[in-house]
Amino acid sequence: MLDLAETAQFSFQTGPERIRKYARLFGVVTNVIICFVHFQAAVIYILYVATSFQQVIEFFSNFEMNPRVYIVIFFPFTCALGFVPNLKYLAPFSIIGTLFLSLGICIAFYYFFDDVPDPRRLNVLTEILPVPMYCTIFLFALHNMTLYLPLENTMKHPDHMPHLIVGSTLLNTVIYLIFGFSGYNKYPNACDTVIKNLPMEETLAQVVKIAISLSVLFTLGLAYYVPISVLWPMIRSRIVTKSSLYHRLYETSLRLSGIIGTTLLAIAVPQMVPLLGLLSALGISTIMLLIPILIEMSTKWAEATRPMFAKNIVIFIVWLLILIFGTIESTRSIIREYSGIKQEEC
Template sequence: FHMIKGSLGSGILAMPVAFKNGGLWTSLVGAIVVGIIYVHCVHILVYSSQVLCTRLKRPQLDFAEIAEGAFRTGPSKWRRYTAFAKEFVDEALTLTYYLCCIVYVVFTASSLKQVADINFGINLDIRLYILIVTVFVLPIGLIRNLKYLVPFSFIAIVALTFGCGYVLYEVFDALPPVSSRPAFNGFDSLPLFFSTIVYSMDGIGTVLPIENAMKKPQSFLGCPGVLNISMFWLLALYCAMGFFGYLRYGDYTAGSITLNVSSSVMGQVVKLAVSLNVLCSYGLFLYVPVEILWRKLEPNVPKSRKTIYYYSLRLILILASVVFAAIVPDLEPFVGLVGALCSSTLVLFFPPIIELVTFWEDKDYMKRWRVIKNLLILLFWLLILITGARTSLARIIELYT
């Protein structure tokens, strides 16, 4: 349950637009393939973590510590990269979670704009709504203690569950025939499909804390195992939302499927409910970059000014996320950019690298096929990184030309 709850996020609402970029059947097959690769990468990351905990005699390790431990105990020629590996993972986590905060601001503003346009007959620039959203994200983003974010997390889960339920109700209410949608939408938009899929499915940051908190962590992996069971249901839900969402709305599918929901009273309630989910999640996502950055800054801050500097850091990050959201207020290409640059790196780059370094000298484990398999995953990551970022940036540039 905790695995599903931790991995199920608002990224599921971007699945239909991912299917729009790939085509109905191409996207379904592609989503399943990406899902299998994702689960495998989580497997090798968790297994590497368990082995490194034994080597280092540590009860548990976070993501950055796993990378550090892999290089520290790996081949001697790679040990000089130990500090860099830890720093690289920290920076990737910071960038990923912070860009998600920006996506959340854009998403909330887009939903508010739709509701206001319907009810008041006005058509104001989305940047005005981004300014309004600032009023709400400021108090949430300034909360320092995680225990005070627990109620917001609960509200977010309830709101997202309600929103997804109603979206699926509307989707199944008037489905056109499957033949009405193209099976493949061309190679030009395919990179955006893969980067959006990776963004939508990325929950790798929640996996290690859940595994570390288990009384029997050995039951996390294996067959069927906690990971396999939970990811099977998550993948089925994500594919269903993407497949039927795109089938229902076709070329009109928006960056978040809630923006396609009808203008009925219930439809507007759903948009506001999902916006509430995103707002409540903002504080949790901001927590990661704040803590990583503060860990680096704190040693250089006078003790008497630590509180002021800490909240100044939070305030700067909140206001900067609003400014970046106003610069790129289009949800679809921005989600693709986050997926291509950040989510793909966390999911497809770090796990195979960590496995290679951790087990390089273990000839019984590191067979030739494992090396080839990891190199293929890294090649897939590089393909998504280059083509996905290029396509997303091109679409963002189109907004200003």
């Protein structure tokens, strides 16, 4: 009944003799990256909700404000969801968010396939440097890596998990590819996210923007739940007092610190796509590409085969390219924004 960090630690403990002394360190590093990934998701969710509602509110009010103001406006909602203490209380929000997301996607497809432009007008090839940043964003869209093992531990038939992972990943990949290509074909110069390019004056488009924004907002609690569930047991074990009041005070302080920290980062760098690319290059790529091959190599070292070595070397090279060039391109985009070279307005 192990989570991802414990699996990483025990893989080193059963691996080659010379790496066993690093087992605990590998587990700690994995936990740090898990927390980083989920706090990163919270930052991106905050930015998406704030900028999407900004577009809707400013359309009806004709009054423009800095996106940072909207981040502050939504801070109480962020706090409320970040303080939900139990996963079972977050489940209804997740279900509602999924319903809103499904509604938004269906209506968005209506716009994409209404009067479809000829895709032959698009360039077959564009620039190569943004590709690694795209890969990091795509990995972010698919990242459920940290939830698989805890979910498997609660399943009646855990041996079904590999089939569920393959099925869900294939389904998500197909949906993202169809949605991405059809959205790009309809709005090739989409800024930020393609949803923001739907015609704001139409009611259906307003419904899409609000529905998907609400789905992201309701999912925000899950982004905070995972790192708190990792950090709080470690902190609680080091608290000398047994007073439940002090425990609640420490836990509240931890949750509030996480919420304030992610909100401040969103305020500091309110450019969603380049920030997502940068954080994903540093965290998501590592948790989805590097750590799994390290676990496999250390666990199966005695019976390792050449195909397994070749596969993991290829994955390592892909991870390295995404890490280096994704970080560089994302950083360049953020610098360009702060240098006054603005992207095309939505």
